[in-house]
Amino acid sequence: MNERPVAMITGAAGGIGGETAVCFAERGYDCVLLALPSDDLEPVTNRIEQAGGQFLCCLGDLTDLDYAKSAVEQCMATWRRIDVLVNNAAWREIITMRKIELASWEKTLRVCLTAPAFISRWCAEQMEPQGKGVIINVSSIQSQMAAGISPAYVAAKGALDSLTYELATLYGPAGIRVLSVNPGAIDTAMGKDIAVDQQQTTADKIRQASEEMIPLRRWAHPREIARSIVMLASDDASYLTGTSITVDGGWKQQCSPYPIKH
Ligand code: NAD
Secondary structure, three states, rough: OOOEEEEEEOOOHHHHHHHHHHHHHHOEEEEEEEEEOOOOOOHHHHHHHHHHOOOEEEEEOOHHHHHHHHHHHHHHHHHHHOEEEEOOOOOOEEEEHHHOOOOHHHHHHHHHHHHHHHHHHHHHHHHHOOOOOEEEEEEOOOHHOOOOOOOHHHHHHHHHHHHHHHHHHHHHHHOEEEEEEOOOOOOHHHHOOOOOOOHHOOOHHHHHHHHHHOOOOEEEEHHHHHHHHHHHHHHHHOOOOOEEEEEOOOOOOOOOOOOOOO
């Protein structure tokens, strides 16, 4: 068995996923990186090496559950342990319910809900004999807030939170903690892809308007979400399970209708 703890991260080439992998490596973990074959993992693997960590790259599409299962098997064949799973990958189309195609709906649910559910099961099967493990589902504040422009994604994230509570109940007696981390607005490719009309000027206006509503008055760097994830996976959070942790600069809780400059 590997002496160092092992963290498996999906969507590891993305903004939050890459920072999360590096953050785990900086804290002494080795990392299993799941990414699309078209993704560039080199910037992430370089930083993991600089931090003294080892990595295993498993490339494939999470709509293919056989691939997802084989990634868990590869991890066990290489390191014989999985300490943390971060279900981070997501796919989202900015489109209203009026226009969304069934294929887009089904792909969103497959990547954002079905894959996390089954990868969690396969990882938990390995964590149970270890007597310990942590599963973190990267959800969104959109699991409880709607903008009317991504129905499948919002539905999937709401269900992902519910899955968190379900799995925490099932696996808690085995010493496995399960949490949702619900980011607000984060400076990544997905965060910036927010305009229904695909116009940059619209996206810029939406960003500016959101920054005015966020008490901290800015979007987060993906590292700030990564650090929250790694903290929640640590023993410092040993009694936290079956709940959602919002990391949004205070955005979700502010609903002032008054145009007051604080
Ligand atoms: P990102 O676009 O940088 O990363 C998403 C990653 O998911 C990409 O690396 C992509 O390759 C991967 N992915 C997409 N489809 C896949 C598939 N079919 N198979 C395998 N991998 C696939 O975006 P991000 O902001 O880093 O998103 C990470 C997580 O944070 C997501 O779960 C997202 O829903 C959540 N989130 C992001 C924001 C934000 O503002 N950026 C806000 C709330 C929640």
